[in-house]
Amino acid sequence: MKILKFGGTSVANSQNILLVEKIIKKESLQNRIVVIVSALHGVTDQLIKAAEYAAAKDDSYVSIIKNLEEKHLQLVKELIPVLEQSSWLSFVKKHFNDIEDLYNGIFVLGELTDRTKDKITSYGEFLSSNIIAARLQYQNLDCTWMDSSQLIRTDSHFTQAKVHIDLTEKNIQQYLDIHPNQIIIGPGFIAQDEKNNITTLGRGGSDYTAALIAAAIQAEELQIWTDVSGMMTADPRLASHAKPISEILYHEAMELSHFGAKVLYPPSIQPVMTKHIDLKIKNTFDPDAHGTLVSHRLKSSENEKKQIVVGISNMSHIALLTLEGSGMVGIPGISAKLFQGLQHGNINVILITQGSSEHSITIAIHEKDRQAAEHVINASFADDISLKRISPVKIETGLSIVALVGENMKSRSGVSAKMFGCLGNNGINIRTIAQGSSERNISIVISEKDTRKAVNILHEEFFESEIKQVHLYICGTGNVGSKLIRQIYDQNQYLRENLLINLRIAGLSNSRKMLFSDQGISPEDYITWNENGHEASVHDFAQEIISRNLRNSVFIDITASSEIPKVYEGLLKRSINIVACNKIAASSDFDNYKTLKDTARNHNCNFHFETNVGAGLPVIGTINDLIKSGDKITSLEAVLSGTLNFVFNNYDGSRMFSEVVAQAQKEGYTEPDPRLDLSGTDVARKILILAREAGYSLQFDEIENVGFLPEACMLGSVDNFYEKLTEHEDHFKKLWSDAQREGKILKYVAEFKDGKAKVGLQHVSPESDLFHLYGKDNIVIFKTLRYSEQPLVVKGAGAGAEVTASGIFADIIRSV
Structure with missing residues (x-):
C-alpha cells in the first residue's frame, strides 16, 4: 500500500484537482492507496484571519466567510456532475452555516481560544477531502472518504496536539482492515483528543497525518505531492542555479527542513524514518519528474561516495538571545533553568551555542518570540540579575540562519574552512556558529540582509565550483573603459572554459548615467545603455553596489576623478574588491593610502592598481x-x-x-x-x-x-x-x-x-x-x-x- 499526500497548491482549484485525479487513477491501478489532502490553497489562513477579525469585533469576518463559501460552492459546480450537485451544494452550505455560528460566537465573546481555532481551521481539510472523494466516486472509482480525525488521537494541547502513537496506529490498522476500498481519501492536519474535541497537528500537519498512516501500516512508500520537483540544493528564490536533489538521507532531510526548507516539516519525517519507509517528494504539475527520494540509505552507491554537502537551507526573521555573566561559570543547572523558562513560555529554540568558558549561552529563536523570551528569561534569573551575577538577556534582531547540510561532511576535512573562507572573502560577518555532534550540519547566524549573498556564495562553492560568478561595476566608459568592456565580452568564453570564471558586468557608470543589472549587461544592452540608464552620482553608484550585495564583486575605476576615490574605503569595508586605473587614491596622503591598503587586507578583499604605473606593464x-x-x-x-x-x-x-x-x-x-x-x-x-x-x-x-x-x-x-x-x-x-x-x-x-x-x-x-x-x-x-x-x-x-x-x-x- 502507498500513501499519497497532496498539499494546498495541489488542490487549490478544480483544474489542479483534475491533475491530482490523474495521479490517483494511475497509482491506484497498481496499488491500494490512501490519499491525504490539505485544505484548498489559502483557506486555513483565511479562516484564521476571519477569526481574528471576529475576536477584535471587526465584522470584516463576514465577507471572508462568504468568499470561502462561494469558493467551495464553485468547486462543487466544477467537479460534481450536474444531477448530483444539489446534495453537495447543500452539504457545503450546511457546514458554512455551522462555521458562521462559530464566528458569531467569537464576535459576541470577543475571544478566540486555541480550542476554537482548532475547530474552525479543521473545516478546510474536512470540506476539501469530502468534495474530492465525491468527485472520484462519481468517476466510478472504488473510493471512500475516511474521517482521519477519528483515527488520530492526541492530547488536548490545541493547535499543537501531541499524538498518542499506539492508539492511533491501532485505529488506523483496524479501519483499513474493514474498509477494503482501492482508494481511501481523508483530511490531513486534524485529529481528536480523549473527549472527542477537534485538535490540530500544527504546521505541516497534513504531512504528519500521511506519515502516521504510512508508519501504522508499514506502507511501501509515502509520497508528498507539492508544487516543486522535490527538495533543492538551496532555495531557488535566492539561488537561481539551485538543483533538485535526487536522493537524500532521512537525517539530512530533517536538518534541511529544520532550518527552513519548507518542502518537508521535521515531525512528518519521524514516523516513516523510524520504520525505514521510503518517502518521495513529487511535483503535482510535473508528475513525470524524478522528484526527491528520502530514505535511510541512498540507492546509488556513487551518490553516497561523492556527496559531501547535499543542501543549503536558510531561515529568516531570527533573533539571538545571549545570557552572560560571571555568575554562570561553574554553576550547575544554569542551562536547565534557561530552557525550563523557555519551555514554560512555549518558545521554540532553533539553535544553541555556549562559550567554552561557560560565561555565556546564546540561543536563536523566531523574532516573533523575542519579547516573550526576554520576559521569561529575565524572570527566571531575576535574583541573579539583581545581584549583578548575570546580566539581563541581550537581544539581537534582523538575523538569519544559514545551514550547510550533508551526512558525509563528518568524513571530510576542510569543509568548515571552505565555508568560512568563502563567506569571509565576501565580507559576510558570522555572528554565531553551531555544529551538531553528528557533524552533518554547520549552522551560522548572519545579518538577514546578507542571506541571499551567503546562500549564493555557498551554493557556488559547493555545487557550482566549476564556474565562479564575478560581478563587475565599471565606473568610466570612455576610451579605456570601452576597450575594457569589449575585451571582457570577447574573452569571457575563454575565461569560463580555462579559468572557470564568468565575468558579469553588473553595473556601468559615467559622469551622466548609471545602469545596473544583477544578471549582467549584455553586449546588445551595452550599445544603448546610456539611453536606459539613470542619472548618475558617485555616491549613488557606490551605495547601489553595496545594497545589491552580490558575491565576488569588483569595483573598477577608469577615471581621473578626485571624487570617486572617496568611496573606496566604504566599498572595501563591504569586502568589495577595487581595481583602480585612477592614480589619485594610491598617490594621495600617505595615511589615506595606508588606510585603503589596510582596509582591503582586514576585510579579505583586494585593492589593485597596477595600471597606475606603466599601463599594462607588470611593474x-x-x-x-x-x-x-x-x-x-x-x-x-x-x-x-x-x-x-x-x-x-x-x-x-x-x-x-x-x-x-x-x-x-x-x-x-x-x-x-x-x-x-x-x-x-x-x-x-x-x-x-x-x-x-x-x-x-x-x-x-x-x-x-x-x-x-x-x-x-x-x-x-x-x-x-x-x-x-x-x-x-x-x-x-x-x-x-x-x-x-x-x-x-x-x-x-x-x-x-x-x-x-x-x-x-x-x-x-x-x-x-x-x-x-x-x-x-x-x-x-x-x-x-x-x-x-x-x-x-x-x-x-x-x-x-x-x-x-x-x-x-x-x-x-x-x-x-
Missing part, C-alpha cells in the same frame, strides 16, 4: 613579488610616462612641439588635460606609488619635480595651453638641440634612491638602458639586494587604451 606586481620573497628595493630608475616618451621620441625640431603633443593626445596617450603629463605631475605620482609599494613612507610634496614647461603654459584652458606651447617653440627647440650637441636624447626620468625621489628632463647617453626606448614605451630599472650588480628591467608599451585596458583586465582576474 607593481614585480615589486610586490620581490618584497614577498624577502628582497628589498634599493633604487629605481624609470621612464614612466608613455606620453612624454612619445613626445620626445617624435620631436626633432622639424615640427612644432605643440603639434607633437596634439598628436599624442589624439592617439590617446595623454590625460584629458595634457599638462598633467607634461608638467611631470603624473610621473611624480607614479614614482611615489612605486616607492610606497616598495615599503617607503613617502609623501607627494617630498618628490623633487624639475619641470621643463614655461610657467605661462600652465595657466588658462587646454586651448590656451596649446597657444602657449606654440609661443614658446624656441624654448623646446633649445632643449632638444642642447641634448643633440652632447650626442644624447631627451627623456623624462623618475629616480628613487636612498629614500628620496626626483623627476625631471634628462640628457640620456646611448650607453644607458633608458636610451633605446621608442614610441610610447616605458621602462623601470630595479636595483635590489638580489639584483645589485645586474638590475632587473621591465620594459614595454606604457600608454594606449588597449594596453591599459588589458592591464585593468589582468587586475580584475587577480582580484577574484
Whole structure:
C-alpha cells in the first residue's frame, strides 16, 4: 500500500484537482492507496484571519466567510456532475452555516481560544477531502472518504496536539482492515483528543497525518505531492542555479527542513524514518519528474561516495538571545533553568551555542518570540540579575540562519574552512556558529540582509565550483573603459572554459548615467545603455553596489576623478574588491593610502592598481613579488610616462612641439588635460606609488619635480595651453638641440634612491638602458639586494587604451 499526500497548491482549484485525479487513477491501478489532502490553497489562513477579525469585533469576518463559501460552492459546480450537485451544494452550505455560528460566537465573546481555532481551521481539510472523494466516486472509482480525525488521537494541547502513537496506529490498522476500498481519501492536519474535541497537528500537519498512516501500516512508500520537483540544493528564490536533489538521507532531510526548507516539516519525517519507509517528494504539475527520494540509505552507491554537502537551507526573521555573566561559570543547572523558562513560555529554540568558558549561552529563536523570551528569561534569573551575577538577556534582531547540510561532511576535512573562507572573502560577518555532534550540519547566524549573498556564495562553492560568478561595476566608459568592456565580452568564453570564471558586468557608470543589472549587461544592452540608464552620482553608484550585495564583486575605476576615490574605503569595508586605473587614491596622503591598503587586507578583499604605473606593464606586481620573497628595493630608475616618451621620441625640431603633443593626445596617450603629463605631475605620482609599494613612507610634496614647461603654459584652458606651447617653440627647440650637441636624447626620468625621489628632463647617453626606448614605451630599472650588480628591467608599451585596458583586465582576474 502507498500513501499519497497532496498539499494546498495541489488542490487549490478544480483544474489542479483534475491533475491530482490523474495521479490517483494511475497509482491506484497498481496499488491500494490512501490519499491525504490539505485544505484548498489559502483557506486555513483565511479562516484564521476571519477569526481574528471576529475576536477584535471587526465584522470584516463576514465577507471572508462568504468568499470561502462561494469558493467551495464553485468547486462543487466544477467537479460534481450536474444531477448530483444539489446534495453537495447543500452539504457545503450546511457546514458554512455551522462555521458562521462559530464566528458569531467569537464576535459576541470577543475571544478566540486555541480550542476554537482548532475547530474552525479543521473545516478546510474536512470540506476539501469530502468534495474530492465525491468527485472520484462519481468517476466510478472504488473510493471512500475516511474521517482521519477519528483515527488520530492526541492530547488536548490545541493547535499543537501531541499524538498518542499506539492508539492511533491501532485505529488506523483496524479501519483499513474493514474498509477494503482501492482508494481511501481523508483530511490531513486534524485529529481528536480523549473527549472527542477537534485538535490540530500544527504546521505541516497534513504531512504528519500521511506519515502516521504510512508508519501504522508499514506502507511501501509515502509520497508528498507539492508544487516543486522535490527538495533543492538551496532555495531557488535566492539561488537561481539551485538543483533538485535526487536522493537524500532521512537525517539530512530533517536538518534541511529544520532550518527552513519548507518542502518537508521535521515531525512528518519521524514516523516513516523510524520504520525505514521510503518517502518521495513529487511535483503535482510535473508528475513525470524524478522528484526527491528520502530514505535511510541512498540507492546509488556513487551518490553516497561523492556527496559531501547535499543542501543549503536558510531561515529568516531570527533573533539571538545571549545570557552572560560571571555568575554562570561553574554553576550547575544554569542551562536547565534557561530552557525550563523557555519551555514554560512555549518558545521554540532553533539553535544553541555556549562559550567554552561557560560565561555565556546564546540561543536563536523566531523574532516573533523575542519579547516573550526576554520576559521569561529575565524572570527566571531575576535574583541573579539583581545581584549583578548575570546580566539581563541581550537581544539581537534582523538575523538569519544559514545551514550547510550533508551526512558525509563528518568524513571530510576542510569543509568548515571552505565555508568560512568563502563567506569571509565576501565580507559576510558570522555572528554565531553551531555544529551538531553528528557533524552533518554547520549552522551560522548572519545579518538577514546578507542571506541571499551567503546562500549564493555557498551554493557556488559547493555545487557550482566549476564556474565562479564575478560581478563587475565599471565606473568610466570612455576610451579605456570601452576597450575594457569589449575585451571582457570577447574573452569571457575563454575565461569560463580555462579559468572557470564568468565575468558579469553588473553595473556601468559615467559622469551622466548609471545602469545596473544583477544578471549582467549584455553586449546588445551595452550599445544603448546610456539611453536606459539613470542619472548618475558617485555616491549613488557606490551605495547601489553595496545594497545589491552580490558575491565576488569588483569595483573598477577608469577615471581621473578626485571624487570617486572617496568611496573606496566604504566599498572595501563591504569586502568589495577595487581595481583602480585612477592614480589619485594610491598617490594621495600617505595615511589615506595606508588606510585603503589596510582596509582591503582586514576585510579579505583586494585593492589593485597596477595600471597606475606603466599601463599594462607588470611593474607593481614585480615589486610586490620581490618584497614577498624577502628582497628589498634599493633604487629605481624609470621612464614612466608613455606620453612624454612619445613626445620626445617624435620631436626633432622639424615640427612644432605643440603639434607633437596634439598628436599624442589624439592617439590617446595623454590625460584629458595634457599638462598633467607634461608638467611631470603624473610621473611624480607614479614614482611615489612605486616607492610606497616598495615599503617607503613617502609623501607627494617630498618628490623633487624639475619641470621643463614655461610657467605661462600652465595657466588658462587646454586651448590656451596649446597657444602657449606654440609661443614658446624656441624654448623646446633649445632643449632638444642642447641634448643633440652632447650626442644624447631627451627623456623624462623618475629616480628613487636612498629614500628620496626626483623627476625631471634628462640628457640620456646611448650607453644607458633608458636610451633605446621608442614610441610610447616605458621602462623601470630595479636595483635590489638580489639584483645589485645586474638590475632587473621591465620594459614595454606604457600608454594606449588597449594596453591599459588589458592591464585593468589582468587586475580584475587577480582580484577574484
